[in-house]
Amino acid sequence: MKGPTMIRTAQVAIVAMLIAGAARMAVAQVFTTPKGEAENVTFEQVGGGVVHIVYDLVASDPRAVFRVTLDASQDRGNTFTVRPVSVSGDVGEGVAPGTGKRIVWESGRDVERLEIDQFRFRISAQAGPLELKPEPSAAPPPPAPTPVVTPPATPQTTAAKPKGGATKWLLIGGGAAAAAGVAAAAGGGSGGGATTTRSTTPPTTPSATNRAPTITRVSLNQVGTILLAATEVIYEVVATDADGDSMTATWNLGGSSATATLTNGQAATTKVWNGAGFAVGTVTVNDGRGGSATESYSSLPLAAVTGVWTGRLANLDIRLNLVQDATSVSGEYVDAFGRTSRVSGTVAHPRVLRFTVAVGPDAASGSPGGTITFTLAGSADLRTFTGATGARDVVTIARQ
Numbered sequence: 001m002k003g004p005t006m007i008r009t010a011q012v013a014i015v016a017m018l019i020a021g022a023a024r025m026a027v028a029q030v031f032t033t034p035k036g037e038a039e040n041v042t043f044e045q046v047g048g049g050v051v052h053i054v055y056d057l058v059a060s061d062p063r064a065v066f067r068v069t070l071d072a073s074q075d076r077g078n079t080f081t082v083r084p085v086s087v088s089g090d091v092g093e094g095v096a097p098g099t100g101k102r103i104v105w106e107s108g109r110d111v112e113r114l115e116i117d118q119f120r121f122r123i124s125a126q127a128g129p130l131e132l133k134p135e136p137s138a139a140p141p142p143p144a145p146t147p148v149v150t151p152p153a154t155p156q157t158t159a160a161k162p163k164g165g166a167t168k169w170l171l172i173g174g175g176a177a178a179a180a181g182v183a184a185a186a187g188g189g190s191g192g193g194a195t196t197t198r199s200t201t202p203p204t205t206p207s208a209t210n211r212a213p214t215i216t217r218v219s220l221n222q223v224g225t226i227l228l229a230a231t232e233v234i235y236e237v238v239a240t241d242a243d244g245d246s247m248t249a250t251w252n253l254g255g256s257s258a259t260a261t262l263t264n265g266q267a268a269t270t271k272v273w274n275g276a277g278f279a280v281g282t283v284t285v286n287d288g289r290g291g292s293a294t295e296s297y298s299s300l301p302l303a304a305v306t307g308v309w310t311g312r313l314a315n316l317d318i319r320l321n322l323v324q325d326a327t328s329v330s331g332e333y334v335d336a337f338g339r340t341s342r343v344s345g346t347v348a349h350p351r352v353l354r355f356t357v358a359v360g361p362d363a364a365s366g367s368p369g370g371t372i373t374f375t376l377a378g379s380a381d382l383r384t385f386t387g388a389t390g391a392r393d394v395v396t397i398a399r400q
Contacts, residue, residue, distance in 0.1 A: 032061070032129065033127060033128070033129050034059050034060045034061035034063075034064035034127045035059070035060040035127075036057060036058065036059045036060075036064065036066045036097065036125030036126070036127055037057075037058050037125065038055045038056070038057055038058075038068075038101075038123035038124070038125060039055065039056045039057075039058055040054075040055060040056045040099075041053065041054070041055040041121060041123060042054050042055070043116075043119070043121055045114070045116045046280065046296060046299060049106060049107045049108035049114055050104065050105070050106055050107070050280050050282070050296075051104075051105045051107050051114070051116070051119075052102060052103070052104055052105075052296060053070065053102070053103040053105065053121050053123070054100060054101065054102050054103075055090075055101050055103075055123055056098070056099040056100070056101065057090070057095060057096075057097045057098060057099075057101050057125060058097060059097035059125075059127070061127075062097060062209055063209040064096075064097065064127040064209075065093075065094050065095060065096050065127065065209070065210065065290055066095045066096075066097075066125040066126060066127045067092065067093050067094075067095070067125070067126050067127070068090060068091045068092060068095045068101075068103075068123060068124070068125050069083075069091070069123070069124045069126075070083075070084050070087060070091055070103055070105070070121060070122070070123055071083055071084075071121070071122045071123075071124070072084055072105075072119055072120070072121050072122075073119065073120040073121070073122070074111075074115070074118055074119060075118060076118055076120055077120035080120075080122050082110070082111060084105045084107070084110050085109075085110055086105065086106040086107075086109035086110050087103055087104065087105050087106075088103075088104045088250075088252060088282065088284050088294060089101075089102045089103045089104045089282075089284055089292065089293075089294030090102055090103055090292065090293075090294065091103045093290060094210075094289070094290020094291065094292075095125070095290070095292075096209065096210060096211065096212050096290070096291055098212065102293075102294045102295070103123075103294075104252070104282045104284075104294055104296065106252070106255075210243060210245075210287070210289045210290060210291050211241070211242040211243050211291060212287065212291030212292060212293055213239045213240065213241045213245075213247050213285045213286070213287050213291060213292065213293050214239060214240050214241070214242075214293060215237060215238070215239045215283070215285055215293045215294075215295045216238050216239060216240060216265075217236075217237070217238040218235070218236065218237050218238075218283060218295045218296075218297055219236045220233060220234065220235060220236075220297055220298060220300070221233065221234040221236075222234075222300065222350070223300070223380060224300070224379075224380030224381055224382075225300065225301045225302070225303050225380065225381050225382040226273050226279050226300050226301065226302050226303070227303065227304070227305070227347055227350070227351045227378060227382060228273060228274055228275070228302055228303065228304045228324065228347075229272060229273075229274055229304075229324075229326045229327045229347060230272070230327065230347040230348055230349050230350070230351065230352070231272065231273070231349060231350050231351060232270050232271075232272055232349045232350070233270065233271050233272070233273065233279060233300070234268055234269075234270050235251055235253065235268060235269050235270075235271060235281055235283065235297060236266065236267070236268040237249050237262075237266070237267055237268070237283045237285060237295070238265055238266050239262060239265055239285045239293065240265055241287050241291075243287070243289075245287035245288060245289060245291075246261065246262075246287070246288060247261070247262040247265075247285050247286065247287055247288075248260070248261050248262070248285070248286055248288065249261075249262055249267040249269075249283055249284070249285050250283070250284050250285075250286070251269050251271075251281060251282070251283045252281065252282045252283075252284075253269075253271045253279075253280075253281040254271075254273065254275070254279065254280060254281070256271070258271075262285070273302055274326070275302065276302060277301075277302055278299045278300065278301055278302060279299060279300040279301075279302055280296075280297075280299045281296070281297040281299075282294055282295065282296045282297065283295055283297070303382045304324040305322050305324045305329060305347060305353055305378075305382075306322060306323050306324045307321075307322060307399055307400065308320070308321050308322075308399075308400040309321075309322060309385070309397040309398065309399055309400065310397065310398060310400055311395065311396045311397030311398055312394075312395070312396055313335065313372075313389065313393055313395050314393040314394065314395075316335050316336050316337070317335065317336040318333065318334070318335045318336070318395075318397070319333075319334045319335075320332070320333055320334075320343065320397060322343060324347065327346050327347055327348070328345075328346060329343065329344075329345040329346060329347060329353065329355055330342070330343055330344060330345075331343040333357040333359075335359070337362040337364070337365060337367065339359040339360060339362060339369070340359075341357035341358050341359050342357070342358075343355050343356075343357055344356055345374070351377060351378030351379075351380075351382060352375070352376070352377055352378070353374070353375075353376045353377075353378065353385055354373075354374065354375050354376070355373075355374050356371055356372065356373045356374070357371070357372050357374075358370070358371045358372075359372065372389050372390070372391075373389060373390040374387065374388075374389055374395055375387050375388065375389075376395060376397070382399070383398060383399050384396065384397065384398045384399070385397050
């Protein structure tokens with residue numbers, strides 16, 4: 001019986017080694033929820049009820065992306081009862097950590113009255129769990145050599161097999177489950193030769209943090225005052241993406257919107273404005289993976305030609321009382337001879353005023369009368385128009 005006992009001792013030693021190896025194979029997945037905090041929050045009203053809130057988003061883990069929410073107080077921070085919904089920019093899902101984050105709020109859609117000196121803003125950031133990668137550990141010492149047991153020779157005697165035949169080994173998975181399987185196999189069993197089966201799952205590697213696009217320039221083709229229904233304002237944006245993602249630009253221009261895909265890092269849209277006040281616009285560039293950046297354009301005043309204008313037609317004093325409706329212009333013309341006429345005309349890009357009047361002859365001056373056609377160009381501030389008639393008489397008029 002001495003030979004089988006020594007063989008069983010070797011089997012137990014192998015079982016111990018397999019248990020130790022299985023324990024080393026078990027890698028625990030540990031998850032953590034990153035913390036995010038908004039710092040250096042500032043805000044300003046840029047015109048037309050549009051408010052820009054700028055902040056830095058600081059995170060405990062740079063891989064994290066956050067769901068950012070904005071709350072507002074109308075009583076200097078005593079209570080936060082307003083939840084702005086007409087917002088764009090670095091707000092909502094998928095906001096990455098970084099500095100100079102910007103939220104654009106069109107307050108006129110959410111509150112009846114904006115007293116900006118009474119407002120305060122609170123920004124909250126919440127992230128989902130991320131896998132915490134374990135610190136690399138020192139390499140385990142090499143396993144002890146497997147003992148070799150040689151039973152004493154017994155003349156004309158065949159060594160007895162363990163009862164039940166050869167041991168069948170089964171190792172499934174890793175960790176405690178594998179150890180339990182090995183320990184169960186050590187008791188022996190029926191079947192043929194030794195068999196070892198290993199099933200392993202490669203560790204999950206967290207995806208790299210997406211980097212938001214960077215807007216490098218926004219520009220307009222116009223300065224000064226915009227002529228309603230006429231001036232075509234081109235809004236251009238230039239941006240880059242460190243990850244090489246395709247970028248899409250979305251413009252918010254006075255309640256209307258436009259979208260375009262950036263080509264070679266550039267995109268543009270054109271807007272003809274109607275209404276009073278200021279032309280206020282923003283653009284948001286997103287990469288389709290939750291990263292975005294928002295910038296604002298310079299606001300420009302809006303004006304129509306409606307009003308009273310006085311000036312000179314050649315050496316003749318004239319007075320115009322104009323009314324603009326979309327691109328059409330009507331009104332009344334009076335000159336120093338007392339001649340009057342209805343005005344019929346249009347406005348066009350960029351600041352062009354065209355109209356005609358029909359006057360009768362003047363016996364005192366010898367003026368024959370007839371139809372007079374005016375083509376005038378407006379100044380940048382739309383306070384004056386200059387040009388000529390079809391007869392090449394110089395014309396200058398100024399707003400009263």
